[in-house]
Amino acid sequence: MMNVLEQITQNLEKLSKSERKVADVIQASPKTAIHSSIAALAKMADVSEPTVNRFCRRMDTKGFPDFKLHLAQSLANGTPYVNRNVEETDNVEEYTTKIYDSTLASLDRSKQMIDTAAINRAVDILTQAKKISFFGLGASASVAQDALNKFFRFNVPVASYEDALMQRMSCINSTEGDVIVFISHTGRTKSLVDIAQIDKQNDANVIGITARNSPLADACHLVISTEIPEDTDLYMPMASRIGQLVIIDVLATGFTLRRGSKFRENLQKVKQGIRDSRYTKTPD
Amino acid sequence: MMNVLEQITQNLEKLSKSERKVADVIQASPKTAIHSSIAALAKMADVSEPTVNRFCRRMDTKGFPDFKLHLAQSLANGTPYVNRNVEETDNVEEYTTKIYDSTLASLDRSKQMIDTAAINRAVDILTQAKKISFFGLGASASVAQDALNKFFRFNVPVASYEDALMQRMSCINSTEGDVIVFISHTGRTKSLVDIAQIDKQNDANVIGITARNSPLADACHLVISTEIPEDTDLYMPMASRIGQLVIIDVLATGFTLRRGSKFRENLQKVKQGIRDSRYTKTPD
């Protein structure tokens, strides 16, 4: 079912005068609401108890207790939406919690907004690629490297250069059947945009994990956006690159699923190879 | 307050026989629990109603209704308690949601379990370092590269090699005042353990972002654990490396805070340099 707080906002018009009072009180302080009885809430809104009950039913809940349950859930999801910025005076616990919270909030937002149709098309394109390249610069370079590491296991020709010059050289010879994935949070890194345009001219398939409506996005055939509003001009990239990584995970997962079970047996062999370079779990 | 479901898991030992029955019923089907009355739940667990009430109080809630509220909130956070594994038959929406959910769940868990004292000591050590190195292999190599990218901006001597041989060579000359950060999810990668031991012998400061009680952890002076239970023998590393990245973020943040405001002005200059290589936000 839908988020109750949004439900309230949307149906605000359709409510009667008294029910509206109830809505106002709840919106003003939902945290108080979930800890109040129907009598207390009725008093706060200056209406009768049945009115509160009727309000709850109008919000598609079974009654007041059920409504409180839903409200509690909305609150649990909604609390981290505030971007909690680190202050100079914060101690360890404080800045640690803030960083975790804003990462969680960003990922949650990304989850809500993600365009699965775009993901699906990207998986289509990737599975049919003759060769896959991942390009990123700065913080996105390590994301590209991570993608390389994942797709390398799939036994497809895959490349990644963190050097802008190497990237440029590799794109000169790109051709139909090649897929190049550009990773950039802002989508405004000049050299990446240049390269993407050349790739596009060479009929290579260009995918961007980047911001909508950016110069880089314009140069791509397909754009996947994390929808994470991080200002990397001012702050170090944090949540943004984590959003990119989760998209890499999703693409890699889609890739293996599309390739079928035969293919996944092969994956196990690569895994086995890695395992031999490790200490066993119970060394003593 | 803490996640109620975890609270139950943790206090499982301390519960009496009957209260344990209640815990079992709730854990088996928390969704049913939040929609049941105390009478219904008591019947399910085959105990009396006051027992259920006492159980709720033991979980640091005011009573049964309050307990249900907390439970609802725990459930709302992405149903984090179950690890939702991707199935062969999943469609795009399904596997995308599952990956986001399990990443969110892992991060949330990591947030709860993180040892901020260890973080604090790590920041101490890092701020006093003459030189910092980040080493990781495979999926953790890109995490090391990300760390390099972050700390590079801080204008401290920093290095990272993804090649096992280069890592080995660099550690031969390590000395007091050097800090080496090893990144490994399992903590059982042989070559990293070897190198860590040499570094330790050379009186360098060895920090591990790795699993507790692992061979690598034993070779480190200080261990920071993400507490993310991902079996990277069977599956591709996903949530594990994201947990590592958030720890890098936390360390980098702690580092800048510790260095004070003068230092952060310097950071702005580096940022300015990067900005010049970008298209402005409103290119048209």
Added chain:
DNA sequence: TAAAAAAGTGTAATTTTATTACATTTGACT
């Protein structure tokens, strides 16, 4: 525009649900 209908709201009774007080049982330790 006045009467009828409909929608909205409140009061009080009823029902459901949760909590408390106390009695009984269980089990551990003399």
Added chain:
DNA sequence: AGTCAAATGTAATAAAATTACACTTTTTTA
């Protein structure tokens, strides 16, 4: 075996939510 404390249940009580119904306001239409 007997005593004590902890655990659990029974039954009474209190709290909370819902329902039924009456009154009030608003809207419709003759």
